[in-house]
Amino acid sequence: MAPAADHETFYDRVYDLIRRVPEGSVVTYGQVAALLGAPAASRAVGYALRALPSSSDVPWWRVINARGAISLKGRGPGADIQRDLLEREGVSFDADGVVNLRAFRWWPSVEDGR
DNA sequence: GAGATGACGGGCT
DNA sequence: AAGCCCGCCATCT
Numbered sequence: 001m002a003p004a005a006d007h008e009t010f011y012d013r014v015y016d017l018i019r020r021v022p023e024g025s026v027v028t029y030g031q032v033a034a035l036l037g038a039p040a041a042s043r044a045v046g047y048a049l050r051a052l053p054s055s056s057d058v059p060w061w062r063v064i065n066a067r068g069a070i071s072l073k074g075r076g077p078g079a080d081i082q083r084d085l086l087e088r089e090g091v092s093f094d095a096d097g098v099v100n101l102r103a104f105r106w107w108p109s110v111e112d113g114r
Numbered sequence: 115g116a117g118a119t120g121a122c123g124g125g126c127t
Numbered sequence: 128a129a130g131c132c133c134g135c136c137a138t139c140t
Contacts, residue, residue: 117140126131126132126133
């Protein structure tokens with residue numbers, strides 16, 4: 001536990017980025033990794049979210065996989081919770097439980113925070 | 115220091 | 128078209 005890095009860990013960077021995702025929008029694991037400069041670290045991104053405490057202010061539910069589906073599927077009730085949270089924000093799912101990334105995917109604007 | 119883990123992704127069969 | 132397999136990366140034990 002306690003990653004204890006004097007420097008912000010990769011996790012922190014992941015959280016920081018996700019905190020910028022506005023309501024009603026989503027991003028993919030691979031996308032987050034790419035934005036952090038590690039396009040192949042999508043798994044690490046998921047790992048970061050897994051370790052995320054529920055008390056966090058990070059909107060983890062806005063992160064889904066490249067297919068536009070919820071990866072928590074098959075992993076407990078988490079998937080239903082995530083889906084519910086997204087639908088409340090206006091993100092819609094199709095019959096297969098997939099989000100239309102073309103319509104809901106968010107990309108940070110140059111002026112946004114970077 | 116080495117091995118195992120995991121909310122992923124992409125390629126190949 | 129669907130499913131299986133391998134690779135990637137950062138962290139944890």
